[in-house]
Amino acid sequence: MSRPLQLLPSLRRLLATVARSVGIFVPVFLVATFVTFALRSLSGLSPARLQLGEQATPEAIAAVEGQWGLDRPFLTQYAAWLGGVLRGDLGTSWVNGTDVATLIRLGLGVSLSVAALALVIGVVGGVALGTAAGLRPTSRVDRAVTALTTVLSVLPGFVVGIILVAVLAVGLGLFPSAGYAPLTSGVWPWLAHITLPALALSLDVVADVARQLRTGLVTAYRENYVTGAVVRGLGPRRILTRHVLRNATGPLLAVLGLKFPSLVGAAVVTEWIFGLQGFGRFANDSAQAGDVPAVQGVLVVSIVLVVSFNLVVNVLLGRVTPAAARGV
Template sequence: MRAAGRRFARAPRSLVRVLLVSGTVFLLSSALTFGLGALSGANPAAAVLGETATPADIARMNHEFGLDRPLVVQYLSWLGNAFTGDLGRSWFTTIPVADSIAQALPVDLSIAGLALLIAVLLGGGAGIAAALRPGSRLDRTVTAACTLLGTLPGFVVAIVLVTVFSLKLGLLPAGGYVPLDVDPVRWLTFTIMPAAALSLEAAAAIARQLRTSLVGTLQENFVTGAVMRGLSARRVLFGHALRNAAAPALTALGMSVPMLLGGAVVTQQIFALPGLAQLALQSAEQHDIPVIQGTLLVTIAVVLVVNIAVNALLLALNPTARRRGATARASDADGATGRENGRGDAS
C-alpha cells in the first residue's frame, strides 16, 4: 500500500487530476443512470406477471428485487455490487446482467478497436500527406473529403457499404458475427464493414486536427534546427514534428470513442450484430431496467478508461508537461525542506 501511495504521489499532477475528475464523473453518471431507471416507473411485477398480478404478488416481487428499500440504499447497494462484478439480474430472464454484458461487450470492443485502427491509419496518413504539401491539390482534396465524411452519419455509410459490397459485388456478408478467437478471417469479413462505417467520421476529425497542427509544427524553430543538423526528412517528421503535433489528433481520437459507441446502436441493427448496443436496445423495448442500467454503467466505464489512456498518452508525448510536473514536485519538496529547517531553527 505504501509503495502504491508513493507511485500515486509521483504521478504527474495533470494525470492525477484526470483520475479524480474521471472518478467524480463516474459516480455522478452512475447516480444519474440508476436514478433515471428507478424513477422510470417500470415495475418487474407488472412487466413479468402482467395484469393478473395481485398486490401480494407485486409486493413479493418488489421485495425479491429489493425495490421496497429506500432509493439511496438501493443505489449504494447496486454500486457496491457493481464494483464486485454483480450488476443484478434481468427482470425477464433472471440471467445475471454481467453475463449478458460479458457476451455482448467483446463484439463492441472488437468493432470499435478495428474502427479506431482504420481511423488512425486513414486519418493519420491523410493528415500527414496534406500537411507535407500545404495549399496543394492533395491538401485541398483531403480537406474537402474530410468535410464531406464529417457530415455523413455512420448508418448512411453502412447502408452504402452493404449495398455495394454485399448486394452488388457479393464480397462480404451483410450481417452476423464470428468471434475473433474462433476464426480470425471470418471475424474480419463480418466486422470490416461496420468498423469502416463507424471509422470515417473519426478519420476525418483526426486528419483535420493533425493536418492543422503539423503544418504549424513544421514551421517551428526546432524543426528547422533538426533539418540544419542534417537529420533525414523521415526522422524529422516522425521523431520530432509528429511527436509534438499529435496532441490535437489524439484528443480527437479520444472524443471519437463516445461517438463510436453511440453510433453502434444503429450500425449493429443494420449488420445484425449481437453487441452491447443491441442488448441495450432490446432491454429498453422490454423495460428491463437492470440490463439497461448495467449496459449504461459499463459504457460509461469504457469511455472514462479510454479518456484516461488518451490523457496518459498525451502526457507521454509531451515532455513539457512532465517537466512541469517534476518542477512542481521539486518545489513542493523544497518547500517541505524549508519548513522542516524553519521548525529546526525555531527549536
C-alpha cells in the same frame, strides 16, 4: 548517469498522470453511478409492471417489488447495488431474469471487435490523409483532402453500410452480409464478419483524424523550434518525425479518447444493418423494454470504457507531447 536513474523522471511523470486520472475517475464514477441508479426512481418503472401488466393490483406489485428488494430505503438499495458493481455484479434483468453482466459481455465482445478495427482503419487512413495535407498546406492535395474529409464526415454510417452490403457482400460476394463469428472460430472468419461494419463506422474517424493532424502539423511547422531545427541543419524527415509529429499529435489523441467509446456504444443502426447483437443494440433493446437493471449496467460499463480509454490517452499524451508531460 545510469539508465535506471534516467528512467526515474519518466516513471514519476507516468505515475503522476495515472494518479491524476484516478483522482478524477473516483468522484466521477461515484456521481455517475448514483445518477444511474436513480434512473429507476425517476422513471417510475417497476419489474411488477413488466411481469404482471398494467392491471396488477397494488398488493401484487408490492409483493414483486419486495422480491427484488425495491421496498428498502433508496440509499440502502444504492449501497447494495454499488457493492455488487464493484464486485462485477450488475444485477439481474427484469425481462428474462438473466445476469446483466453476462448479457453485456456477449454484446460487448462484438462491439469491441468492430470498434477496434474501425479505429485502426480510421487512424491509418486519417494519418495518411492528414499528413499529406499538413505537409502541403493550401496545395491541391490539401484542398482535395479537405473536400474528401468533408464528404466523409457527413456520410451517415447506415447509408455507407447499406452500400457496402449491396456492393461488396451481395454484388461481389467478398464478405458476409450479416452475422458475427467469434475469434475462437478463426481469425479470417472473425475479420470477414467485422470488416464491413468497421468500414462503415471508420469514415467519420478518418475525417476527424485527418483534420486534427492536418491542423496540428500546420501549427507545429510555424513554431520557433522548427526554425531552430532548420538552422541546426536537421533534415526535413528528422524534423517531422522527431519534433513536429510529437507536438501535432496531441489534439489527435484527445479526439481518439472520445471516439473509441462512442464507436462501441453508438452503432445501433449499423449493428441492425449487419445483423450484429452488439453492445449498442443491447442498450437500445433494454431501454425500449424498460429493463432498468440492464440500462444501468450499460451505463456503468460505458462510464468505465470512457474513463479507461481516456486514462490510456492521457498516458500516451504524457509520453508523446512535452506540454502534456509537464501537466500543461
